[in-house]
Amino acid sequence: MKRHLMNSIWVASFILVSGMFNTIAWAGDAVPAPDKVVENVARQVLSDLDKNRETYRKDSVQLRQMIDKYFLTNFDTEYAAQLVLAKNWRTASAEQRKQFIDAFYQSLLQNYGNSLLDFTADRLKILPYQGKAADTTATVRSEIRRDNGSKVPVNYTMRLTSSGWKAYDITIEGISYVKSFRTDFGAEIDQKGLDAVIKRLQTQQAAPASGSKKSG
Numbered sequence: 001m002k003r004h005l006m007n008s009i010w011v012a013s014f015i016l017v018s019g020m021f022n023t024i025a026w027a028g029d030a031v032p033a034p035d036k037v038v039e040n041v042a043r044q045v046l047s048d049l050d051k052n053r054e055t056y057r058k059d060s061v062q063l064r065q066m067i068d069k070y071f072l073t074n075f076d077t078e079y080a081a082q083l084v085l086a087k088n089w090r091t092a093s094a095e096q097r098k099q100f101i102d103a104f105y106q107s108l109l110q111n112y113g114n115s116l117l118d119f120t121a122d123r124l125k126i127l128p129y130q131g132k133a134a135d136t137t138a139t140v141r142s143e144i145r146r147d148n149g150s151k152v153p154v155n156y157t158m159r160l161t162s163s164g165w166k167a168y169d170i171t172i173e174g175i176s177y178v179k180s181f182r183t184d185f186g187a188e189i190d191q192k193g194l195d196a197v198i199k200r201l202q203t204q205q206a207a208p209a210s211g212s213k214k215s216g
Contacts, residue, residue, distance in 0.1 A: 067109055079168045123144055124144055139158075142156070157171070
């Protein structure tokens with residue numbers, strides 16, 4: 001249950017902020033503070049949800065398009081996958097790396113993407129940023145409120161790339177998603193090999209998602 005909760009919060013939270021940095025125009029060398037950029041884009045995503053929530057509940061295709069819009073192009077998928085695979089990244093072929101990046105991303109969103117539908121503006125609180133203007137890595141702290149009113153601490157880890165700031169890790173209640181999946185995948189790869197793990201993720205992806213809209 002804790003893993004499911006962690007992954008649900010992880011996906012929903014990252015979708016809220018993953019597109020944050022590339023959507024803000026930089027004025028010369030003035031780069032907006034990460035916490036301010038998170039607030040601005042989270043507001044945009046939540047506004048989209050408020051307008052289209054019921055449509056997304058009924059149509060998984062449109063939900064997926066919205067998720068890809070804010071997540072896929074701005075989340076540092078390759079760097080995150082590299083950290084998750086750790087030593088196995090170095091020995092993986094270029095094709096294995098590509099397949100793992102795609103399969104891992106698709107599997108996460110298929111299993112937990114619907115979590116975003118329950119997020120509203122009052123659930124997310126961005127805490128004051130404590131980094132420096134010259135930093136090339138950043139941690140933005142936030143709190144997400146559960147249904148029962150309790151608060152979950154969520155920290156986003158970003159790095160400054162040639163394309164702007166991108167998020168690659170999230171820590172929920174002290175648990176890093178990168179470290180957690182690194183442990184899980186590492187053990188499975190040691191037992192079965194990287195190709196078997198990729199195949200499992202691809203098979204899960206091909207299976208019909210619960211509650212997904214059927215064509216025809």
